[in-house]
Amino acid sequence: MTEYSWPDQSTYDPDRLQAAWPATVRVLPVGVRVTGEVIARQPFGVFIRIDGVPDALGLAEITAMPRDVALPAIGTTVTGEVIWHAEHNRQVKLRLLVAPAGTAAGLASTTADEAPAATARLVHGGHVFINFANRTYQWVDVQRFHLPEAVSDDRALLAALIAHERFGNDYASRPGDNPERHGPYWRDRITPACYDPIDTDAAERDVRAWASQFAPVPENLRPEMEQDVYQPLRAADRVYRLRGLGPAAFHDWGGVHNEFHEFVLIGRASRTLTLIVAADD
The missing domain is CATH 3.40.1000 (Protein Transport Mog1p; Chain A)
Incomplete structure (x- = not known):
């Protein structure tokens, strides 16, 4: 099986994402912390099923990750922060947070407390x-x-x-x-x-x-x-x-x-x- 894939189109149908978009933006404002499961990965980032919001599709691009952290594998549970809403394709853009030392896959679990310095806000x-x-x-x-x-x-x-x-x-x-x-x-x-x-x-x-x-x-x-x-x-x-x-x-x-x-x-x-x-x- 190839290491790269796209989200399941039957689950994340564009029409379904569009219908749910107003509610998605309302419940996932910029700055809110979320957890979810990696469901697909591409060279530019990973797609995430966000816990508690089944009709929202998260995307964490590699540019929003610390440079020394590899793309997480499919099935990995990660924690991130909403950084903006891409209205043209109904995606919730996320910044992944780094886990404490020893956490599996080098990415944040639900206990991560702080974003790394590399992703600090200006x-x-x-x-x-x-x-x-x-x-x-x-x-x-x-x-x-x-x-x-x-x-x-x-x-x-x-x-x-x-x-x-x-x-x-x-x-x-x-x-x-x-x-x-x-x-x-x-x-x-x-x-x-x-x-x-x-x-x-x-x-x-x-x-x-x-x-x-x-x-x-x-x-x-x-x-x-x-x-x-x-x-x-x-x-x-x-x-x-x-x-x-x-x-x-x-x-x-x-x-x-x-x-x-x-x-x-x-x-x-x-x-x-x-x-x-x-x-x-």
Whole structure:
């Protein structure tokens, strides 16, 4: 038998999941801890039958697991935390919690008390929106976060960013109001592996070129761009850029931006993470 499989379609029929979806979201809000059994596994994660909610299908992706923990086997009982609801396919996204030493399969049992440091939450620290208002329809969105304690792995920080409620942002409504989308993409198509390291100088050059490609940046916005975009880029220890994921990852109205540029800035000394998105309407 192959090590990979999909959930039983007779049990998790899409129509059945859709009919139960309002109740699923109500009884499984973001942040609630759940237990369940692994019923199927794929290279990207495991599907989970959530205890007490038979018409809910859980998915814990490998990016929401500590990097040193293997995918659990079918039949394993695990504990996780709801991190968002993927409305387009009616899946409850979970972050698996690590078990105390000696627990079978290296995953949490129902007695696990804490999420590992690698999956600690970022703390939101502020938001700046810069609207060029010069008929280019360009804008820059800046989200600032405080780093959690004792997380040294950049992949874990990127996973924490993707899991944060502020990452659910289509940039057409308020951050957090559209949790299944991020920019032009379905949120569940974005993983830490989608971010490539980029030199800080190169990142600044790219933003400056984008900002002035149609018209000079308005004079009154230049100090704000310097303070909130260029200075943080220069001060960052590491900068990552979200690569273009292509139309296959677009959500139902994705692709409306002429350009979409996203950078994640990590500052170890300042214990900050900054998400910068530069795009247009």
